[in-house]
Amino acid sequence: MSRRSEVVLFDLDGVLADSRGPIARHMNAARQARGFPPVPEERLHPYIGPSLSFAFSDLLGLAPDDPEIAELIHAYRERYADSGLRETRAFAGIGDALAAVGEGRRLGVATSKPRPYAEPLLEMLGLREHFEAIFAPQLDIHVETKTETVGAAMRFFGDAVATMVGDRHVDMAAAHAHGLRAVGVTWGIGSADELRSAGADALVSEPAELPASV
Numbered sequence: 001m002s003r004r005s006e007v008v009l010f011d012l013d014g015v016l017a018d019s020r021g022p023i024a025r026h027m028n029a030a031r032q033a034r035g036f037p038p039v040p041e042e043r044l045h046p047y048i049g050p051s052l053s054f055a056f057s058d059l060l061g062l063a064p065d066d067p068e069i070a071e072l073i074h075a076y077r078e079r080y081a082d083s084g085l086r087e088t089r090a091f092a093g094i095g096d097a098l099a100a101v102g103e104g105r106r107l108g109v110a111t112s113k114p115r116p117y118a119e120p121l122l123e124m125l126g127l128r129e130h131f132e133a134i135f136a137p138q139l140d141i142h143v144e145t146k147t148e149t150v151g152a153a154m155r156f157f158g159d160a161v162a163t164m165v166g167d168r169h170v171d172m173a174a175a176h177a178h179g180l181r182a183v184g185v186t187w188g189i190g191s192a193d194e195l196r197s198a199g200a201d202a203l204v205s206e207p208a209e210l211p212a213s214v
Contacts, residue, residue: 005105005161005162005163005181005214006105006106006160006161006162007105007106007107007108007154007157007160007161007162007163008101008102008105008106008107008108008162008163008164008165008214009107009108009109009110009135009150009153009162009163009164009165009180010098010107010108010109010110010131010165010166011049011109011110011111011164011165011166011167011168011171011188012109012111012113012118012121012122012136013048013049013111013112013113013188013189014048014049014166014167014168014185014187014188014189014190015091015094015165015166015167015185015188016090016091016094016098016109016122016125016127017088017089017090017091017121017125018088018089018090018091019048019084019088020041020045020048020189021041021087022080022083022084022085022087022088023044023048023080023084024041024044024045024048025041025084025087026076026079026080026083026084027044027047027052027055027056027076028041028044029075029076029079030056030072030073030075030076030079031059031072033075034068034071034072034075036060039059044059045189046189047059048189049112049146049167049168049170049171049189049190050112050146050168050170051112051142051143052072052073052076052143053069053073053141053142053143056069056072056073057069064142065142069141070141073141077139080117081116081117084117085117085120085121085124086124088121088124088125089125090125090126090127091187091207092207093206093207093208094127094207095126095127095130096207096208097207097208097210097211098127098130099130100210100211101210101211101214102130105214106132106157106160107130107131107132108131108132108133108134108135108153108156108157109122109131109133109134109135109136110135110136110146110149110150110152110153110164110174111134111135111136111149112136112137112143112146112149112170113136114136114137114138114139114143115134115136115137115138115139116138116139118134118136119134119136122134133153133156135149135150135152135153135156136149137149145170145174146166146170146171146173146174147170147173147174147177147178149174150164150174150175150177150178150180151177151178154178154180162178162180162181163175163180163181163182163183163214164180164181164182164183165183165184165185165210165214166182166183166184166185166188166190167184167185167186167187167188167189167190167195168188168189168190168194168195168198169190169194169195169197169198170198171184171198172184172195172198172199172200173198173199176199181201181202181214182198182199182200182201182202183200183201183202183203183204183210183213183214184196184198184200184202184203184204185203185204185205185207185210186203186204186205187205187206187207
């Protein structure tokens with residue numbers, strides 16, 4: 001497959017933003033608010049990327065549609081919407097990488113982070129100006145899959161050669177479901193092994209490598 005990409009889509013958490021600490025802390029805060037003990041933050045990191053309903057249901061052994069899961073998500077969002085966004089930082093060098101990737105290409109964000117958080121976070125990080133459009137779910141309890149989000153992005157961008165840049169297996173799967181090249185970054189949540197197993201076409205270890213990889 002040609003490496004030429006007219007469109008490059010980026011995941012947000014773990015690719016553009018180092019959100020591991022804030023998300024894990026607020027997941028624990030939600031657990032405690034609902035009477036569950038906190039767990040080591042490192043145990044929560046693998047849940048970052050897919051939806052919160054999956055994370056909380058798997059951690060507690062409850063069905064995703066259990067009313068307790070909705071309560072946990074509500075408790076999380078009450079806290080994260082303010083302090084969680086302010087605590088999040090952009091990865092070093094990602095702004096320069098986006099500027100280089102954006103030369104002659106159209107850029108978008110395809111994230112599982114709900115739009116009411118994704119848009120302000122990109123503004124706070126000083127990255128919003130790089131992107132033509134943001135594709136993200138609304139504040140539903142069970143958000144759309146990453147494959148659905150990427151599909152919405154490609155309907156917007158039309159028939160274009162495209163690349164998806166992500167840090168989790170769901171990003172690689174979504175890319176291939178829509179015929180995109182899948183580039184995995186290893187500075188986020190997912191390991192190189194996870195990304196390879198999910199079908200990554202290329203791996204990059206630092207933002208400076210991105211312009212040559214898409």
